[in-house]
Amino acid sequence: MTKEEDAAKKKKKETDKNETFVEKQMTEEGAGGQEGKTVVVAIRMDSQSRELLTWALVKAAAPGDRVVALHVLSSSASAGAGSSAAASGQPAAVFSLAKELDAMLAVYEGFCNLKQIDLKLKICKGSSIRKVLVSEAKAFAASILILGVAKDSRAMGSSSISVAKFCAKKLPSDCSVVALSEGKIFFQREAADNSKSQKKSSKDSSKVNSDENNEMFCLLPIVGTKRVNDKDCKSSYVPEENACSTCPDQNDSSSTDGSTGNNCSICAPEAAAPPLDELKKEDSLALVPVKKKSEAPPTSSMPIVVKDSREARQGWPSLRRLVLTGRKSISLEKHKSSAVQSGKPYSSVHPDRKSKKPDGTMILNLDGENGAVVQVGADSPPPPSVLSDEEGRLPEELESLEQKYSSVCRIFSKEELMQATSNFSPENLIGKGGSSNVYKAYLSDGKELAVKTLKPSQDAIKEFVSEIEIITTLHHKNIISLFGFCFENNSLMLVYDYASRGSLEDILHGEKESKPVLSWPERYKVAIGVAEALDYLHGGGSTEPAIHRDVKSSNILLSEDFEPQLSDFGLATWASASTSQPSCSDVAGTFGYLAPEYILYGKVNEKIDVYAFGVVLLELLSGRKPISAVCPKGQESLVMWAKPILQDGDVKKIIDPGLKHEFDSNQVERMILAASLCVRRLHGARPQIALISKLLRGDDGTVEWARLEVSSRAEVLDDEMLNLESDIKSHLNLALLDVEDDSISVSSTDHTADSLTVSSSVENYLQWRWSRSSNFD
Numbered sequence: 001m002t003k004e005e006d007a008a009k010k011k012k013k014e015t016d017k018n019e020t021f022v023e024k025q026m027t028e029e030g031a032g033g034q035e036g037k038t039v040v041v042a043i044r045m046d047s048q049s050r051e052l053l054t055w056a057l058v059k060a061a062a063p064g065d066r067v068v069a070l071h072v073l074s075s076s077a078s079a080g081a082g083s084s085a086a087a088s089g090q091p092a093a094v095f096s097l098a099k100e101l102d103a104m105l106a107v108y109e110g111f112c113n114l115k116q117i118d119l120k121l122k123i124c125k126g127s128s129i130r131k132v133l134v135s136e137a138k139a140f141a142a143s144i145l146i147l148g149v150a151k152d153s154r155a156m157g158s159s160s161i162s163v164a165k166f167c168a169k170k171l172p173s174d175c176s177v178v179a180l181s182e183g184k185i186f187f188q189r190e191a192a193d194n195s196k197s198q199k200k201s202s203k204d205s206s207k208v209n210s211d212e213n214n215e216m217f218c219l220l221p222i223v224g225t226k227r228v229n230d231k232d233c234k235s236s237y238v239p240e241e242n243a244c245s246t247c248p249d250q251n252d253s254s255s256t257d258g259s260t261g262n263n264c265s266i267c268a269p270e271a272a273a274p275p276l277d278e279l280k281k282e283d284s285l286a287l288v289p290v291k292k293k294s295e296a297p298p299t300s301s302m303p304i305v306v307k308d309s310r311e312a313r314q315g316w317p318s319l320r321r322l323v324l325t326g327r328k329s330i331s332l333e334k335h336k337s338s339a340v341q342s343g344k345p346y347s348s349v350h351p352d353r354k355s356k357k358p359d360g361t362m363i364l365n366l367d368g369e370n371g372a373v374v375q376v377g378a379d380s381p382p383p384p385s386v387l388s389d390e391e392g393r394l395p396e397e398l399e400s401l402e403q404k405y406s407s408v409c410r411i412f413s414k415e416e417l418m419q420a421t422s423n424f425s426p427e428n429l430i431g432k433g434g435s436s437n438v439y440k441a442y443l444s445d446g447k448e449l450a451v452k453t454l455k456p457s458q459d460a461i462k463e464f465v466s467e468i469e470i471i472t473t474l475h476h477k478n479i480i481s482l483f484g485f486c487f488e489n490n491s492l493m494l495v496y497d498y499a500s501r502g503s504l505e506d507i508l509h510g511e512k513e514s515k516p517v518l519s520w521p522e523r524y525k526v527a528i529g530v531a532e533a534l535d536y537l538h539g540g541g542s543t544e545p546a547i548h549r550d551v552k553s554s555n556i557l558l559s560e561d562f563e564p565q566l567s568d569f570g571l572a573t574w575a576s577a578s579t580s581q582p583s584c585s586d587v588a589g590t591f592g593y594l595a596p597e598y599i600l601y602g603k604v605n606e607k608i609d610v611y612a613f614g615v616v617l618l619e620l621l622s623g624r625k626p627i628s629a630v631c632p633k634g635q636e637s638l639v640m641w642a643k644p645i646l647q648d649g650d651v652k653k654i655i656d657p658g659l660k661h662e663f664d665s666n667q668v669e670r671m672i673l674a675a676s677l678c679v680r681r682l683h684g685a686r687p688q689i690a691l692i693s694k695l696l697r698g699d700d701g702t703v704e705w706a707r708l709e710v711s712s713r714a715e716v717l718d719d720e721m722l723n724l725e726s727d728i729k730s731h732l733n734l735a736l737l738d739v740e741d742d743s744i745s746v747s748s749t750d751h752t753a754d755s756l757t758v759s760s761s762v763e764n765y766l767q768w769r770w771s772r773s774s775n776f777d
């Protein structure tokens with residue numbers, strides 16, 4: 001046997017070992033038992049942790065499972081300045097760390113929703129990381145504990161394999177322990193009987209207590225809220241599955257800060273929640289400390305929860321970054337319309353909020369240990385100033401705005417905008433975004449405008465400034481014009497031209513009763529207009545190239561004559577400022593429109609706009625939503641549903657039945673070709689938007705080229721597989737695919753268990769996992 005063959009054999013063996021473990025987990029745990037298992041993943045704020053999470057979610061967790069991303073703050077740790085500052089109890093550092101970790105997890109929201117995995121974040125503090133890991137894994141009755149293998153062993157005080165060994169020794173035999181690096185298992189202690197551990201209920205787990213010495217902080221979503229029995233917990237709402245440990249038993253009311261009052265923000269009397277019907281389950285999040293309570297049932301007191309995907313699943317959310325982008329919070333598909341219709345306020349986090357006590361509103365003191373859950377609906381009281389410091393000074397970036405932009409747009413006073421919107425009356429509320437309200441405004445000369453009020457936060461300021469900076473350089477008929485802005489009295493407002501037909505999303509997917517179906521010529525006009533806008537944005541108009549980063553139907557507004565206007569440049573970035581390097585904390589956008597490389601690696605270039613535009617084209621063609629829970633299994637994702645149909649070129653199957661065969665078949669063909677090319681898995685295989693624009697307009701040569709390109713898909717797939725392999729290896733070495741040198745020849749359509757290690761692409765892999773998972777239900 002040659003040296004190479006020997007190495008290949010060794011490699012294969014390693015892969016098989018990984019697979020055996022994975023398959024075992026999948027078959028034993030994923031078989032859809034009533035109660036899912038808990039997978040605990042020890043994470044830090046680094047890219048390796050992202051690998052671990054990806055591995056845990058894709059390989060170890062099955063539908064119905066809970067994955068707990070556990071971050072341990074150790075006073076002895078040197079895991080980064082933020083981490084050690086947080087560990088030493090600096091409140092702001094704790095909060096900022098929680099925000100960063102939250103952002104890291106936010107990337108997985110979409111995947112977790114599709115996979116029905118409940119992803120939670122927990123931050124603990126303890127003197128020994130390994131001991132905390134053991135006690136937490138026990139407390140969660142974890143079936144698997146996943147750890148990284150530290151390259152710099154000093155980072156965690158000792159080698160991570162030794163940590164893994166320690167954990168394996170201390171944890172019950174029904175908990176597997178796995179230590180990974182770059183997708184390879186370096187240490188593995190398999191559970192003696194996983195099927196047994198799977199059955200472990202939260203009741204069982206209550207017998208095992210968290211380490212008394214672990215100080216815990218938590219981010220807790222008020223999702224799936226239910227009123228807790230008065231006897232158990234007064235004036236409180238507690239997430240169904242995450243009731244505070246103090247609620248069921250209030251005997252122990254000591255708190256982490258040593259005060260005698262109940263310091264749990266969920267059951268503390270001062271944390272009086274609004275009536276149930278005023279809480280929108282998808283929007284709430286609190287950072288709360290959870291006091292130690294040895295008798296408490298740990299699984300029902302999970303102190304840290306960032307996302308509860310099982311709740312969100314019900315509404316198939318368009319997922320947003322929750323904390324870092326400030327105004328981009330989780331919103332469900334029907335969020336905007338329902339919010340507007342009902343006019344109900346909803347809750348979200350204001351990290352910078354100081355103590356406040358409005359009526360009926362859950363507001364907590366905020367320091368590093370306390371988060372603030374505040375009502376921020378249309379009629380909520382104004383939050384304290386984040387625009388100026390105590391001495392009334394404005395942040396630097398705001399100070400120069402007026403001077404810089406007064407020549408290109410109008411600076412409004414708040415008074416003027418109040419008048420123009422009849423005091424921001426609910427009747428003038430025309431739309432709602434993740435963290436914004438949009439009101440119709442009338443100037444005294446009769447001009448109609450749209451005023452977007454941003455909920456103030458430090459991140460909102462950044463987006464406000466960035467949007468003004470970028471949008472004022474753009475002059476295109478298909479890009480919304482910024483008419484003016486206002487920052488005053490703690491208000492951040494952007495004033496745009498009014499688009500009388502509202503958003504494409506509302507027109508395509510909104511309440512149908514009164515609205516006629518968008519006709520084919522209008523759809524085609526929208527497609528052409530948005531392609532031109534993007535072409536211009538990406539540098540085709542010889543402006544400095546920029547990337548929108550949030551192309552979606554709700555950000556395409558329509559004028560009276562259906563001229564589309566690309567809007568919402570809050571996430572936009574100059575192409576020169578974007579990086580193709582993976583980033584843990586800079587993924588934003590809306591699930592359903594996110595390009596695979598962006599979800600997985602956080603890679604930003606103009607091709608993420610091309611991908612998102614492809615999804616919009618599919619919406620225009622089919623009238624379907626990007627993600628829809630009402631579709632049959634395997635068809636929830638518009639892209640996944642459409643891809644095989646696009647490949648067949650079967651117009652009848654893809655075209656919106658609402659069009660009743662009234663369409664131009666040449667234009668439809670071009671749109672199908674364009675969509676096929678835009679939603680290609682690999683960004684390199686997606687054409688520039690300029691070419692797509694030419695194709696849509698019917699340029700003969702481009703149409704010919706596109707036909708060939710799309711029909712020679714099989715050949716391209718091979719290339720894609722090769723590219724994907726090097727992409728993954730060179731960029732992240734993600735544990736997701738385990739692509740091996742000798743595995744490329746395996747067919748991409750061979751979705752058998754054996755092909756798991758050689759899945760042709762991220763998307764195929766996810767699709768395969770999804771369809772497989774669906775069978776478990």
Ligand SMILES: Nc1ncnc2c1ncn2[C@@H]1O[C@H](COP(=O)(O)OP(=O)(O)OP(=O)(O)O)[C@@H](O)[C@H]1O
Pocket residue numbers: 320327328329331336430431432433434435436437438450452480496497498499500502503506550554555557567568
């Ligand atoms: N200039 C405008 N003219 C008419 N309607 C508008 C205008 N701007 C926004 N809207 C309406 O307000 C809604 C909310 O817009 P906004 O940009 O705040 O949120 P979004 O983009 O839908 O969500 P998010 O900000 O979370 O991405 C839009 O979908 C649209 O219906």
